[in-house]
Amino acid sequence: MKQRTLPVILCVVIILLGPPSFTDARSDDASFEKPVVIIDPGHTNKMPGAVSITGKYEVTYNDNLVSMISKALIGAGFDPILTRNPNQEITLEDRASIANSHHALAMLSIHHDSAQGVYLESIEQNGKKTYQTRKPISGYSIFVSKKNQEFERSFIFAKLLGEELIKLGRKPTLHHAEPIPGEGRPLLDAELGIYQYDDLVVLKQTKIPAVLLEIGVIVDRFDEAYVTRRDHQESIVNAIVISLREFKNRGAETGTDLNLGGGSGSGRSNQLK
Numbered sequence: 001m002k003q004r005t006l007p008v009i010l011c012v013v014i015i016l017l018g019p020p021s022f023t024d025a026r027s028d029d030a031s032f033e034k035p036v037v038i039i040d041p042g043h044t045n046k047m048p049g050a051v052s053i054t055g056k057y058e059v060t061y062n063d064n065l066v067s068m069i070s071k072a073l074i075g076a077g078f079d080p081i082l083t084r085n086p087n088q089e090i091t092l093e094d095r096a097s098i099a100n101s102h103h104a105l106a107m108l109s110i111h112h113d114s115a116q117g118v119y120l121e122s123i124e125q126n127g128k129k130t131y132q133t134r135k136p137i138s139g140y141s142i143f144v145s146k147k148n149q150e151f152e153r154s155f156i157f158a159k160l161l162g163e164e165l166i167k168l169g170r171k172p173t174l175h176h177a178e179p180i181p182g183e184g185r186p187l188l189d190a191e192l193g194i195y196q197y198d199d200l201v202v203l204k205q206t207k208i209p210a211v212l213l214e215i216g217v218i219v220d221r222f223d224e225a226y227v228t229r230r231d232h233q234e235s236i237v238n239a240i241v242i243s244l245r246e247f248k249n250r251g252a253e254t255g256t257d258l259n260l261g262g263g264s265g266s267g268r269s270n271q272l273k
């Protein structure tokens with residue numbers, strides 16, 4: 001975390017630190033029979049994340065997709081709980097606290113990706129300075145933390161998610177594994193684009209299976225265009241819903257209550273290998 005460009009610094013800082021105050025987005029006791037899923041829209045208006053090639057902040061992309069994910073999950077019989085509403089400020093610790101205060105199946109944090117400064121060049125877009133990739137960098141990335149007490153089940157969820165995204169024809173971007181400052185993340189599964197990132201607060205402090213998904217690289221001209229197409233967004237949302245349904249079903253198959261986070265989930269990672 002040394003000499004980065006501004007969008008990367010913002011993105012990393014908000015993930016690692018984050019600002020104060022929150023209220024629960026929604027809590028519905030009547031829906032206890034539906035699987036609760038925590039959906040975490042990355043960043044806030046005050047800490048808006050990366051600037052895309054079109055000059056929009058990452059938080060805008062995150063909020064838009066989370067709104068679609070939430071509606072799709074409700075339609076699929078889940079009970080999604082958001083860690084924050086649009087325009088709400090919240091700390092990373094509070095995001096984890098919300099996830100831990102419900103008997104939830106899993107937590108999924110939604111982000112859109114940037115790249116280190118060495119891969120970026122500044123351009124002017126409608127009079128505004130933005131960044132674009134010097135070479136094509138596209139695709140999704142999935143992060144899990146070994147400091148999460150439910151790491152093994154987090155990894156299972158991550159694999160299911162990666163498998164569904166691959167089915168769409170998406171590819172993982174492997175640039176976070178590059179041996180450069182700020183990257184060098186260990187790849188736990190290169191084919192599925194799953195990285196180990198132990199110190200992400202929303203992953204390590206969450207006591208239920210937790211995954212962070214970078215939907216696409218918004219400083220890349222082609223990937224930004226991909227992730228802003230409505231039909232692509234719908235396909236990605238559908239892949240997320242399928243992966244959560246499959247994750248829930250895997251728990252039922254093995255007699256494991258995946259609704260109850262809390263340290264009893266070790267030893268099941270082999271079922272997807």
Ligand SMILES: [Zn+2]
Pocket residue numbers: 011042043049050058111112
């Ligand atoms: Zn982000």
